[in-house]
Amino acid sequence: MAFAASLFRQHVFGNAFLLLILTTLMWGGNTVAGRLAIGEVSPMAVVSLRWFIVAFVMVCVTRTDLKEEWPLVRTNLGRLILMATFGFTGFNTLFYIAAHHTTAVNLGIIQGAMPVLVLIGAVLTFGVRVRALQVLGILITLAGVAMVAAQGDLQLLLNLSVNPGDGIMLIACLFYACYTLSLRARPKISGMVFFTVLSIIAALTSLPGFFYELATHTLQMPTPKGWLIVLYISLFPSSLAQIFFMRGVELIGPSRTGVFINLVPIFAAGLAILILGEPFHTHHAIALVLVLGGIWLSERKASPK
Incomplete structure (x- = not known):
């Protein structure tokens, strides 16, 4: 038993890339x-x-x-209540x-556009300076989101007619971006205790x-069937994924860890097609390229002089 635990810590819990790929796969599965x-x-x-x-x-x-x-x-x-209400209860x-x-x-x-929303928030809230390449990345990513919301039809955008579900999801991402920005001033408590307290608050504020x-x-x-879905959501995207993500930050740092979030829309689209049989249209492919390409541009570091 001790040997198996040691093996797990070394080859799984000590492997940031494996942990982060599993994390984004679980988050993609959440969609x-x-x-x-629905109906369950x-x-x-x-x-x-x-x-x-x-x-x-x-x-426990x-x-x-x-x-x-x-x-x-x-x-x-007080600060923890606000963070849990926006990032956990509100977003979900x-x-x-x-x-x-x-x-x-x-x-x-x-x-998948969430990293760019966080960057915009950092500029507006903390006065973070951005380069021209980052601005271009933001615009490209937002163009991808707009294409999805308009279902590839420019006329819908011109008429300000957007699928309500896509609009609600965009507001949800804004909520989570606010939560992410608040992590900059997170109380100096351990990661596991921090997550525990937020989950308790989220449970109460969901009532x-x-x-x-x-x-x-x-x-x-x-x-x-609904109970199986709730248990999956509770144990995998909500618990294991959060723990794996925090461990990934410990192993390789927050900036390198954040890049892995770009895998979420890829896993989400793939799983939706395989499990739900959802169609994948041309505008989805273009939007996915725009979102991931925009994030890649916005995260590129300046070349050393």
Whole structure:
């Protein structure tokens, strides 16, 4: 048993590239899970059950560290509540609502624009200086997102007619970009405790939406298939992927880790086609190239003089 654990730490938990590929694969699978949940469980039931399951698992894993670091957590509780509400509850609520109105391919491609939204936010919030190449990358990425939202039809954009699901997903990405920017001033607590506290807050802040669905008779508790979807979302994209991502940051640093997020739209599109049988149109291919190419341009470092 000890040998197997040592082997896991060395060849899996010590391999940043494997961990990050698995992370983005699980996040890509989340877009498919969002579509599969339709008719099996309502959006706020997914969000609420997801975070209660994650919170339970994380408290069991980190209860000793959580008790030790609680004084620091308590002094930063207001900031942590805002971070969890925007990054976890808000993002996921809008994500699963959007999944009822657009395809998993669209969800993945729009989600792929998140690094550029973070860059724009860093410029507006912190005055981060950008190079001409980064500005070009931002414009190209936004063009790709616009192409998806307009379903490849320029006339729809000119008439400001956008698929509601794509619009909701874009707002969800803005929520997560705000959360990502707030990580710059994250309280000095360990990563696992930080994630545990945010998952607890997310579980609690998801309850108003849950009770709203209950009051409006739109709440649907999971069917047997729905429970499998909720468990997948809870254990893989929400728990393991987050832990693997944090470990990846520890091993190779945040800037190199962030590049792997570009794999999410590729995995999302591939899984949507394989599992859901969704069509992949020409405008999807063009948009995917624009989004990934724009991110590549925006992340290129200046050449040394």
